[in-house]
Amino acid sequence: MERFFLAILLCLLASICEPTCDDILITDFSQDNCIAMQTTRDTFYYWIDKMKSCIPQCVAYEEKGYLRKKCPCVPGYVCGKRCSGTTDAYLVECETNADCKAFPRSRCIETCVADARTCMAYYANTTDYRTNKFTAQKFKPACQNDGFWKAKQCKGGVSGRCLCFDSIGNRLFGEARYSQAADMTCACSRRKAELLAAGRDYVSFHCNSMGNYEELQCDSGLCWCAEEKTGEPISPLVPEKAMVKLPCYVATKVGAQYLRQCDSVTYANAKIAKILKQHGVTHVNMGVKLCDGDGAFGAFNISQGIAYCTWRDGTKISTFQGDSSTDIGSLNCNCARDYKRYNHGLTCLGNGNYQPYQSYIENMKNYYYCIDDDGFQKTEIIGQRLDNCTLYY
Numbered sequence: 001m002e003r004f005f006l007a008i009l010l011c012l013l014a015s016i017c018e019p020t021c022d023d024i025l026i027t028d029f030s031q032d033n034c035i036a037m038q039t040t041r042d043t044f045y046y047w048i049d050k051m052k053s054c055i056p057q058c059v060a061y062e063e064k065g066y067l068r069k070k071c072p073c074v075p076g077y078v079c080g081k082r083c084s085g086t087t088d089a090y091l092v093e094c095e096t097n098a099d100c101k102a103f104p105r106s107r108c109i110e111t112c113v114a115d116a117r118t119c120m121a122y123y124a125n126t127t128d129y130r131t132n133k134f135t136a137q138k139f140k141p142a143c144q145n146d147g148f149w150k151a152k153q154c155k156g157g158v159s160g161r162c163l164c165f166d167s168i169g170n171r172l173f174g175e176a177r178y179s180q181a182a183d184m185t186c187a188c189s190r191r192k193a194e195l196l197a198a199g200r201d202y203v204s205f206h207c208n209s210m211g212n213y214e215e216l217q218c219d220s221g222l223c224w225c226a227e228e229k230t231g232e233p234i235s236p237l238v239p240e241k242a243m244v245k246l247p248c249y250v251a252t253k254v255g256a257q258y259l260r261q262c263d264s265v266t267y268a269n270a271k272i273a274k275i276l277k278q279h280g281v282t283h284v285n286m287g288v289k290l291c292d293g294d295g296a297f298g299a300f301n302i303s304q305g306i307a308y309c310t311w312r313d314g315t316k317i318s319t320f321q322g323d324s325s326t327d328i329g330s331l332n333c334n335c336a337r338d339y340k341r342y343n344h345g346l347t348c349l350g351n352g353n354y355q356p357y358q359s360y361i362e363n364m365k366n367y368y369y370c371i372d373d374d375g376f377q378k379t380e381i382i383g384q385r386l387d388n389c390t391l392y393y
Contacts, residue, residue, distance in 0.1 A: 031075065031120065031143035034058035046074050046120060047145070073112035075147030076120025080113040117168035119143035119150070122393060139376060141169075151186035151211070154178055155376040163374060164189040164211035166197075171332065171374065173293030174211020185229045186211035189293050202270040204259060205231075207293035214294065215248040218258040260295030262314070299333040300352070309333035309352035311340055322351030338375055346375055356389035 034045035037058055045058040059074075071079040083089040083100035084107050094100050094108035114121040119141045142150040149169050154162040156178070164174035164186035172189040188207035195203045206214040213231040217224055218240050225235035225248035235246055243249055243258060259267055290298025296312035302324045309320035310333075320336040322328075336352030338344055347355040354375050359368045370379040370389035379392050 029056035030145055031147070035140060035143065046076070046147075048074060069112055071110055071112060074120075075143070075145070076115060076118040077112040077147075078115045079110055081108055082111055082113065083107070084109045084111075115147075118147045119169065120147040122169065139372070139378065151190040152181070152184055154181065155372075155374060160376070166190060166193040171334075172211065173207055174209065176210045181210065183229065184210040184212065187229060187231050188213040191231060192293060201274050202267050204263060204267065205293075206258075206260075206295055209294070211293065216243065216246065216250075216254060216258070218243060223258065262291035262297045263295040266291050299337060300331060302328075307331055307351070309336040311337070317352065320348065320350065320352035327351050332373060334374055344375070346371070357386050359385070 029047065031047055033056070034047045037045045045060050047056065047058050073079060081094050083092040083094050083103055085100075085103050085105060089100065089103040089106045090111075092100065092103075097106075097108050100106040100108050116122075120143050122141050139153075139155045141153055144150055144167070148167040149165050151164055151166075151172075152162055153165050154160060158178050160178050162176050162178055162181035162184055164172040166172055167190075170193075172186065172193055174184070174186050174189045176184050188205055189211035192203045192205050192207065204219045205217055208214050208228070212228045213226045215225055215228065217226045217231070221240050222237045223240050223243035223246060224233045224237045225246050226232065227234050235248065238245060240258060243254075244251075257264075290300060292298050292312060297310050297314040299309065300307045300322075301310050301314070302308075305324050307322045307324045307327060309317040311317050317333070317336045317340055320333065322331050331351055331353065333352035335346065335348035335354040338346075339348065346358055349355050354371055354373060357368055357370055358377075359366055361367075365383065366385075367381050367383060368385045369377055369381045370386050370392050372378050379386065379389070
């Protein structure tokens, strides 16, 4: 015990942690500890890994002008070039001083700017987390220590849901009610997204409904039994033809073929496209067919220029559809699919996405509020319609 306190004292006096302090670091300390410290609308905190102290600590963003500080930057921010001098000047991107001539005595400087893809930037720009009408806390994302998004994010408080996301905040396959999500890691959905982003043509992992790994996994011609939460192999790797020999193979669940119906079509298209590109075909149009992380049919299917919202068996969901030439970048069909699954009372757009503003009537008066892409409230309820919900994070 005396050695423990002596090590801390030496580190504090030296203002730096020597390697001998590694044994006493609180290893599970993270950005979430600092986010939880927010007590006012204008003060928020971050934690930098490997800070010069043996004791983990949170540091407050400066009240004003942090973004004018020099690089390197705190989690959630990246180096960028902006004009100096005033707040208006700071909003202007630049390459040389000449780009800042509209602002007297302004120079083009390298500084820290919010990286909109990161979890910490989302948090730093969302300073109001008050309880809403439905007694669910406003979404406060969980951040990795590098400032990016954790795979599992929960919305709507204890009566809400947990969802899977990639590292820059894009929704992935996998969800569960908050009360049933204790063992949810989203590790399978996150790993599939990482491999595809790294350039893989196809990844055949099968994720369960929570985004965790199914027990039997096959990819690149090999199969193995996997631990559900982490995906770690718990059996030898065998050729796909020998998957029936694995202890996790169950004929009634898997059948004779590992790939499922949507899987098979997407995998075949990926192989054809790869071969065509190897033979000099630059642009290959094989259509768009999305699959869920478990191999079932995905959120929409594009046919003859129309994007139809689809259920997991490939059938269309009501009349929800969008124009593939204009809607494809923002289409998610979350509202249509959630209505199929939960029979909710929220309003959907014609393309199957959630309508950004929602309304209800109480005591003969209309009330309005904004929701996010997943259907969770993100503003207070007011007595007049909100024309631009994109103003709210």
